Amino acid sequence: MITAGIDMGSRTVKVVFLEELKVDGAPQLRWGVKGKHIMFPEDLDPDQAADKAFEDALKGAGIARDQITRVVSTGSGRKQVKFANADVTEVGAGARGAVFMCPTAKTVVDVGAEEGRGVKANAEGKVVDFAGNEKCAAGAGAFAESMSRALQLSLKEFGEASLRSDKTIPMNAQCTVFAESEVVSLIHSATPKEDIAKAVLDAVASRVCAMVRRVGIEDEVVLIGGMVHNPGFVQSLKVALGVDKVHLPDMPEYISALGAALIAADGEAA
Amino acid sequence: MTAGEKKEYWRWQETCWIDESKNWRDAKIITAGIDVGSVSSQAVICVDGELYGYNSMRTGNNSPDSARNAINGVLEKSGMKLEDVTYVIGTGYGRVNVPFAHKAITEIACHARGANYMGGNTVRTILDMGGQDCKAIHCDEKGKVTNFLMNDKCAAGTGRGMEVIADLMQIPIAELGPRSFDVDEEPEAVSSTCVVFAKSEALGLLKAGYSKNKVIAAYCQAMAERVVSLIERIGVENDFFITGGIAKNPGVVKRIEKLLGTKAVETKLDSQIAGALGAALFGYTLMQKQGASAKAA
Amino acid sequence: MIANYGYKDGSGEYYISIDTDKCTSCTAGRACLTACPKGMFEIITDDYDDEVAAVKQAFRRSLAFDCTDCKPAGGYTSLPCSAACTPGAIKHSW
Structure with a gap:
């Protein structure tokens, strides 16, 4: 049985195929056949973009469309994937995928470009509780992105720079727009870039941490979303949460699509 | 800058x-x-x-x-x-x-x-749209505050938010208001409240073929909706008066008046x-x- | 006077309202000062020379995050600050 998960974001479409294999009679899951499609301005119709991404991924995996038994969509544009059999929220898909990858974790921290949230999941990866700060760039990756531009560093350099600092500078501004002026004045007062980078990432981490504390930290912590790639943020998050280890799954950007594919398989089994 | x-x-x-x-x-x-x-x-x-x-x-x-x-x-x-x-x-x-x-x-x-x-002493509701904050105030006939809220956390609905769009559109800030009325039809407001997200949304609208004026109109409407939602927390009692720099932007003021269904008291000052x-x-x-x-x- | 401290951003509306008429003649012994686990309240002399409680400046822009410990995601039945304020001057908007 092969199922598919489609993560329809605002800028990218990600597809994951999941195959159930019979190994010594016990079903096992194999995944990894995946495709990523960047949306271009000409793909303004999201349904078209989803279709194109799906076709490309099928071709890449050498799977025929009729071999797929069930498709579940997720992401902000999940309702626009017309050929999906069902859809699931990003929160549900993210938690399912994260717990599948890191079975020892029950606390899922999801920090993408546009939102940050804390999710408490059970052992099956089902969402028990979650708290988020959507639609405000201050508690999300966009805050760090914007400040890295002000510092004229790539997001990667920005994260690495932060690791070289041991200073703690509080950021007063909560809003990304106001924080930019604050960063500019820090630059003018000759504050080292690494200290500013750390101040910014500490600020995002403390906001995300407040959301995680609302659901409570249980067992181990796994981080998903774009900020997984930012080692400085991971460090700041560890300190803010007061934990020794934060799991970072492989292929973090496909976790939600994987979760959707897993939920598709659950639905098929039920 | x-x-x-x-x-x-x-x-x-x-x-x-x-x-x-x-x-x-x-x-x-x-x-x-x-x-x-x-x-x-x-x-x-x-x-x-x-x-x-x-x-x-x-x-x-x-x-x-x-x-x-x-x-x-x-x-x-x-x-x-x-x-x-x-x-x-x-x-x-x-x-x-x-x-x-x-x-x-x-x-x-x-x-x-x-x-x-x-x-005048009949003013009961004041909206102040400053450079980096937004205030909604109720006062009595002596100008004494009876209820207020101030939002200086978020750039949405502030002059700073307007500056961001002026820079993005490369149009002098004083022209934004008049230009926002020079459109074939009134567009829907930009859906994001957050200035950062609204900025990328505005770029998306330009790519989708919106004229600059239409994007400005969508942004002015969003700003009006935003500040109206702020005032609604304390309610509007007439007379209504607007202070601060954005009071000079008819693109926002006219839209606020329309949403509230009331005219702001005019002043020469x-x-x-x-x-x-x-x-x-x-x-x-x-x-x-x-x-x-x-x-x- | 109703003083609303807090903000509204894309994610929601977060205000702590203090009714200064109920607050200025406090009968709770300024219990709010110690009730808040984060010590977010202080007593100020306002513009009309009333001695009233206010949310400290440092917290006014981050209430959504600062109040999270008293507001677990699973829900809550009472808040320490508004419970301690027996005159009923302190209210949360969210």
């Missing part, structure tokens, strides 16, 4: 004005109000509780200098000296850093008092001076009280 920026689209008009029909030398009590905001600074001088002159300029690097520069403008134009001013009250974000002020009062109380003078004017009037009341108690003693 990097050094490489060629044109400053956000830059707005600075003004200095005095009432030539009045002679300050005849006055009994001269008071001043200094409003040092995050973006603009104003000085207002009142003679015997009446507006005499004002100066409105961009806030400089530090509050004391901004306060001095603001009042010096009015002093020079009128031939007055700082010693001629009996009492000075500081207000706004930098109110505690006005070196020559005798007292500091919050901008909430000052805006209510100033609006009461500018829009500069909407940005309300805070400083309120401070100067507070000073006048204080002086009157002191004079009265001195006579009684």
Whole structure:
């Protein structure tokens, strides 16, 4: 049985195929056949973009469309994937995928470009509780992105720079727009870039941490979303949460699509 | 505002004005109000509780200098000296850093008092859209605050948010309002409240073939919806009065009026001076009280 | 006077309202000062010379995050600050 998960974001479409294999009679899951499609301005119709991404991924995996038994969509544009059999929220898909990858974790921290949230999941990866700060760039990756531009560093350099600092500078501004002026004045007062980078990432981490504390930290912590790639943020998050280890799954950007594919398989089994 | 920026689209008009029909030398009590905001600074001088002159300029690097520069403008134009001013009250974000002020009062109380003078004592609801904050205030017939909220956390609905769109569109900020009406049809508001997300949304609309004017209209509408949702927390009671820099942007004001179903009281005075004017009037009341108690003693 | 401290951003509306008329003649012994686990309240003299409680400046822009400990995601039945304020001057908007 092969199922598919489609993560329809605002800028990218990600597809994951999941195959159930019979190994010594016990079903096992194999995944990894995946495709990523960047949306271009000409793909303004999201349904078209989803279709194109799906076709490309099928071709890449050498799977025929009729071999797929069930498709579940997720992401902000999940309702626009017309050929999906069902859809699931990003929160549900993210938690399912994260717990599948890191079975020892029950606390899922999801920090993408546009939102940050804390999710408490059970052992099956089902969402028990979650708290988020959507639609405000201050508690999300966009805050760090914007400040890295002000510092004229790539997001990667920005994260690495932060690791070289041991200073703690509080950021007063909560809003990304106001924080930019604050960063500019820090630059003018000759504050080292690494200290500013750390101040910014500490600020995002403390906001995300407040959301995680609302659901409570249980067992181990796994981080998903774009900020997984930012080692400085991971460090700041560890300190803010007061934990020794934060799991970072492989292929973090496909976790939600994987979760959707897993939920598709659950639905098929039920 | 990097050094490489060629044109400053956000830059707005600075003004200095005095009432030539009045002679300050005849006055009994001269008071001043200094409003040092995050973006603009104003000085207002009142003679015997009446507006005499004002100066409105961009806030400089530090509050004391901004306060001095603001009042010096009015002093020079009128031939007055700082010693001629009996009492000075500081207000706004930098109110505690006005070196020559005798007292500091919050901008909430000052805006209510100033609006009461500018829009008349029938004003009950004041919306102040400043450079980096937004306030909604209820006051009584004396201009005393009865209910207020202030939002300085988020750039949405502030002058700073408008500057971002002026820069993005590369259109001078004063042209945004008029341009927002020059559209074939009124677009839906930009859906994101957050300025950062609204900015990428605006770029998306341009790519999708919207004209600049239409994007500006969508943004002005979003800003209007945003501040209306702020006022709704305390409610609107007539008369309604708008202060602050965005009061000069008809693109936002007209849309707010439409959403609220009420017209804002018009004034010939500069909407940005309300805070400083309120401070100067507070000073006048204080002086009157002191004079009265001195006579009684 | 109703003083609303807080903000509204894209994620929601977060205000702590203090009714200064109920607050200025406090009959709870200023219990709010110690009730809040983060010590978010202080007593100020406002513009009309009333001694009233206010949310400290440092917290006014981050209430959504600062109040999270008292507001677990699973829900809550009472808040320490508004419970301690027996005159009923303190209210949360969210």
